[in-house]
Amino acid sequence: MAGMTAHPEPAAAPAAVAAVLEALGPLLGERLTTHKAVREQHGHDESWHSPALPDAVCFAQTADEVAAILRCCNAHGVPVLAYGVGTSIEGQVIAERGGLCVDLSRMDAIRAVRPDDMDATVEAGVTRTALNAHLRDTGLFFSVDPGADASLGGMASTRASGTNTVRYGTVRDNVLSLTAVMPDGTVVRTGGRARKSAAGYDLTHLLIGAEGTLGIITELTVRLHGLPEAVCAATVVFADVAGAVDAVIASIQHGLPMARIELLDELSMQAVNRHNGLAHAEKPTLFLEFHGSAAAVEAQVATMGELCREFGGSDFAWATRAEERSALWAARHAAAYASKQLRPGRDFHATDICVPISRLAEAIEAAQADVAELGLTAPLFGHVGDGNFHLVVVLDRHDPAEVAALDTLNARLISRALAVGGTCTGEHGIGVGKRDYLRDEHGAGVDVMRAIKQALDPNGIMNPGKLLPD
Template identity: 75%
Template sequence: MSSAAAFSAESSARPTTESLQALIVELEPVLGERLTTVASIREQHGHDESWHHPAAPDAVCFPHSTEEVAAVVKACAAHRVPVIPYGVGTSIEGQVIADHGGLCVDLSQMNAILAVRPEDMDATVQPGVTRTQLNTDLRATGLFFSVDPGADASMGGMASTRASGTNTVRYGTIRDNVLAMTVVMPDGRVVRTGSRARKSAAGYDLNHLMIGAEGTLGIITELTVKLHGLPEAISSATVAFDDVAGAVNTVIASIQYGIPMARIELMDALAMRAVKAFSGLDHAEKPTLFLEFHGTHAGVKEQAEIMAELCQEFGGSDFAWATQEEERNALWQARHDAAYAAKALRPGMEFLATDICVPISQLAECIEATQADVAESGLVAPLLGHVGDGNFHLVVAVDRDSEEELETLAAFNQRLIDRALAAGGTCTGEHGIGTGKRAYMEAEHGEGWAVMRAIKAALDPLGIMNPGKLV
């Protein structure tokens, strides 16, 4: 049997009852009541925010330190029990679903902010710290952590799924904002990746290898992240367009002009209708850009004026400014709640959230083709996205009991991803792979996917780390 075939066979096996019992006996002295097989807790950890079918782990544990995580992983390796890292369960491609059973390692109680260094503009945190928790702690420093995926995700979870969000166009993704990590490897070794230096040419980039690995190569137990200075002035605005092409062409022009936007978000007319009903926004049901400017008072004023001229050139109207913090917060909360607003368009239905990312020059054509496809398919699928970096989402409300709708959705999703790859893009800009997009990896990466599988097999030969995900 080849090494790849052996790896595949190992990773598809469920743990035996005997191996699970032996694992629990070994770990109970280490974790005590923080190791449980209670059905309700197992079920809670068997799903995320995705529409993928849940699958509960055989047990759940709540470690408090890197040393405890290392002990857990060593024991799981010895007993051939799968390990599923868990943050707060906000992933949306099935990353935490325990399809092969095993032990869920819930890192939410590892939520200490270990150090904040304002002079170096960085902080070191445990993986269970959420972005809101960190930014609350940073208020007195004049600094903030920029990655904002919408959900109050954990830092470890964001790194594991290579998260981004509304601030990406200016501040980058989580990949750009993690300097160093502590990772427990599949055999229980503790490895430190990266450093607090802002650049390095020392060897393989293990830091970025672990970011986006979705727990398939190890468990992140500590992160050192970049911080950014709070801007002197912030101004937000919305502007409506008669068609999506005008909105997208405005975005493309703003990037080509070099306007240092902090956020550029798009919602199509259906998304605006959903958000208006769900969040009470008093906005037109038209394709709309949500904009935010950061900088000095003079800089923000200049950016806003240039952007207003561009919007008018491409048919934008009905500018609505939000300069007060309360107004801005309400505006962006409505944007973050868009997925739930979309779901409310068809009460009782489930929703599939999918995303692609394309080069900015291909964005208008890709969105227009996608909207035409939505109309032809008859799906209810509001479109929204972080268009400043070419990333957009569709939130498709579907009757799971309708075979016809499911077949229509599957065919539509395949066409969407084919369209993205043909444009030189990716099957996922920020949601990750999990189980939901694993089928598209070979088409996107070709032989690169075989290299990823080889890395997985080399680092995790037993196939115990989040088996069935990503590779």
């Protein structure tokens, strides 16, 4: 784990930084700053990884500005980090090697919404709630929901997903095209708006998940989905996690097109009860949501009810009206912050393995056994319909024993996940936190990735120290 290291990385050369600041000053004016407060704000994300400040921060307004910035930084060998909202959780925006942070939050224009084609084109700084608020009267919505109100550029860069991926896919499935600025200042549009294309290498998907190490995404054309005619939410309580997971597996194999399938374990339920003043049963609980026509939702609810009962589910609570559904989902949405409150003032790290669905029950069982053996506090919740779950490990980052226990936990989780064809990260990305696991997962593929990085960013200015191992 890189979490506690001192990041003794080579910093950007002060003379080079000075040259960049001087060169970009006339272009950016007051939108280029070295104020410490601004740098501090941009030197961390929502992870427990140690902050590190960029040498300067600028607020870009156009792709052409981003191109000028990259050309300048490339000429001087100064690192460049793209910054949206700062909600990454593997240290993706931390400026370990200093450099210039390019804040894209002012690139927040919604350029076009095309209801007939069910797509929208937005600047990279638009957040998902801003887009959905804009779409309110169209009957359409943007589906990817990682919890945080992230920017769409950031979500694409980290290959984000979230609670309704099981139905609507990850950000990878919902981006039709990107505009990106490459390190040499070239502005590339990676595709069009057709639903499919066989024209050339898939640059869209190469940039999605590249964590800003190949270029900076400045605009996205995304797919929209029709708001369902009917929505029903439900919670179901299980005696043990295994029963809940088996019900999920059965529902996936049954082909039920559920919109959300989330699991909270006992400790998570305790945490949310305490944090939100709720009175849920403190047992493993599935949070479900069904979308479709009224008839389809009714049929899905009936089938899922049967499946849950078959695996020991009980205490069903159903909600169809919007405010009831919100109340029901409040517990799930509070899980991350509620978990932190189990040990106020401490740090937290969310593990993120994802496995084939058939191996999910054993993965969770082994993870919980590890948590018990290692003496960690770690409520479990996650997107079990995808085979993805998180343990929110609440720990004291200054206690080497706790950090070592977390490292052990992560190593075991990942080793077991990879052994069954899973991944070290379902949706949080590599950042600084999982670089040491990339080769375990991809083997020689890492060398191919490195060759691509070297070809597209020969001076290594794009978010150095992230994603690829040294």
